[in-house]
Amino acid sequence: GAGVSQSPSNKVTEKGKDVELRCDPISGHTALYWYRQRLGQGLEFLIYFQGNSAPDKSGLPSDRFSAERTGESVSTLTIQRTQQEDSAVYLCASSLGWASNQPQHFGDGTRLSIL
Amino acid sequence: GQNIDQPTEMTATEGAIVQINCTYQTSGFNGLFWYQQHAGEAPTFLSYNVLDGLEEKGRFSSFLSRSKGYSYLLLKELQMKDSASYLCAVSRSGYALNFGKGTSLLVTP
Numbered sequence: 001g002a003g004v005s006q007s008p009s010n011k012v013t014e015k016g017k018d019v020e021l022r023c024d025p026i027s028g029h030t031a032l033y034w035y036r037q038r039l040g041q042g043l044e045f046l047i048y049f050q051g052n053s054a055p056d057k058s059g060l061p062s063d064r065f066s067a068e069r070t071g072e073s074v075s076t077l078t079i080q081r082t083q084q085e086d087s088a089v090y091l092c093a094s095s096l097g098w099a100s101n102q103p104q105h106f107g108d109g110t111r112l113s114i115l
Numbered sequence: 116g117q118n119i120d121q122p123t124e125m126t127a128t129e130g131a132i133v134q135i136n137c138t139y140q141t142s143g144f145n146g147l148f149w150y151q152q153h154a155g156e157a158p159t160f161l162s163y164n165v166l167d168g169l170e171e172k173g174r175f176s177s178f179l180s181r182s183k184g185y186s187y188l189l190l191k192e193l194q195m196k197d198s199a200s201y202l203c204a205v206s207r208s209g210y211a212l213n214f215g216k217g218t219s220l221l222v223t224p
Contacts, residue, residue, distance in 0.1 A: 033212075
């Protein structure tokens with residue numbers, strides 16, 4: 001497809017379980033971002049990948065969160081030992097490059113609910 | 116630190132003009148973005164300002180004053196489909212965006 005694709009669209013899991021979220025960026029986009037959107041809150045930056053450079057993980061809220069990206073393609077965000085406060089919509093975005101004027105194109109997100 | 120403020124909710128009438136304000140206080144500035152987000156959907160890019168002044172794009176315009184830490188999004192000839200959340204986001208470091216909480220706009224007949 002032409003846009004950013006995320007899967008699953010919805011995920012319900014029990015507290016303490018691990019979850020893996022997937023993001024397929026737009027082809028040719030070297031930059032990829034993960035954000036979290038809690039109910040009633042603004043989007044919160046989590047992590048950024050640019051090509052083969054070391055990712056910027058400064059937004060990850062705890063060591064239970066990790067993300068990987070293979071080259072300039074798919075990325076996965078993993079949350080271990082999920083907690084109820086992890087419930088949110090997780091949005092992935094990609095852009096042509098890291099320049100500040102490059103708009104980020106977002107996927108529809110994964111709605112994560114922790115019971 | 117980061118502080119990006121925008122009104123929580125606004126209501127306007129179909130065909131009218133509405134202005135959504137955004138004020139920011141950031142430790143760095145590399146531009147300001149506006150995004151539109153319909154419920155349950157992805158945010159979509161509307162505009163980007165890095166220099167002071169007005170950028171016009173069809174029915175939507177965006178204004179920036181860097182000295183005042185202020186931006187607004189102007190929507191003209193409102194349509195029902197414009198009912199959505201409008202997100203103001205500041206680029207600090209050139210990539211990661213810092214978002215406000217969004218303004219939920221309701222367009223009424």
